[in-house]
Amino acid sequence: MPDGVEKKPSRIQQRNRRRILDAALDVFSKHGYRGATLDQIAEAAGLSKPNILYYFDGKEEIHVTLLNQLMETWLDPLVTLDPDGDPLREILGYVQRKLDMARDLPRESRLFAGEILQGAPRMAPHLVSGLQPLFDEKCAVIKAWMDRGALADVDPRHLIFSIWATTQHYADFDAQVRVLLREDARCHDGAGQYLQTLFTRLLTP
Template sequence: MAPGPAKKPSRIQQRNRRRILDAALDVFSGHGYRGATLDQISEESGLSKPNILYYFDGKKDIHVTLLNQLMATWLDPLREMNPDGDPLDELLAYVHRKLEMSRAYPRESRLFANEILQGAPRMGPHLLSGLKPLFDEKTALIQRWIDAGRLAPVDPRHLIFSIWATTQHYADFDAQVRVLMTGDKAILQGADAYLDTMFRKLLTP
């Protein structure tokens, strides 16, 4: 007899999984994978360790689940780069979307940064299967724009790296930024204007 369809998780089960993942995001982004423990996740979520282990196989399972969810969200702004749009407008829109993600998802940015700093032991396959083909596609698109004289000549790979570095800095080094810019309540608005000017000057033919 063939097994029936998987039973849909109840509302309570869905809520508990969200609580665990949200708590784990705080713990992992603050302590890194190695420094995080199930005890910390339990305390943060308000759920017991046995309860957490009912939903996940352990710390690694929780971490990989978070990273898988993050990759989909993280790649969306790059996917949105339109081959039929104006090249400068498309790239500046990408810069603004990435900076907005630093504002909206600082914990996720730090989670991803911590994983990469450790050598991507859990994300390596996803970088190859998810990020690399998209990266190659978009760098080829940028190179076509450059070859057509629609953008100033730059190395598209280093251009994307520099966009990542300048936008994600505001999430990954948030504590340092806030100390150095004490009293400035519009840090990201200022960053948005500055990065727009910088990349516009760099890319305008």
């Protein structure tokens, strides 16, 4: 057996770790790191607290594991941005993918938002090592599109920020959106149409 390689986890391990992480995502995204308790996570996972601690070294490890897993999912839509595609279509596609994620993965969006809101205490390294290089790379791609006149000229960094802000808003500020739209079921489609218009008008040369 190769050195330093752990043997594959048993079926029970896999199932229980997944259960715990899913429960923890629920609880952490609802109450924040400090607001979440191991008892809540344990109950949501259908396991006892000591049993939770058999699978994870502690509350923090659960949180960090969640954040690590999330990073990949979260960056995926940006990774997909294709330098060889049609610029406007690529951007609008990115906006739509981000908006769909806000609808389909609101817990993940809120977990991420909560972590950043509190200064990214457990995520700062990931931001620098994972997000920053990708951000710089895609900014350069967008800049190149603008330089060859395929998109209107704006600051690519703020462009990306505004895409993140507008799309994630629907997940992170859901409580507010629901009150103001009175639970409008067509909210997502309306937001999609609006954002497509917004970025089309901004970027059409």
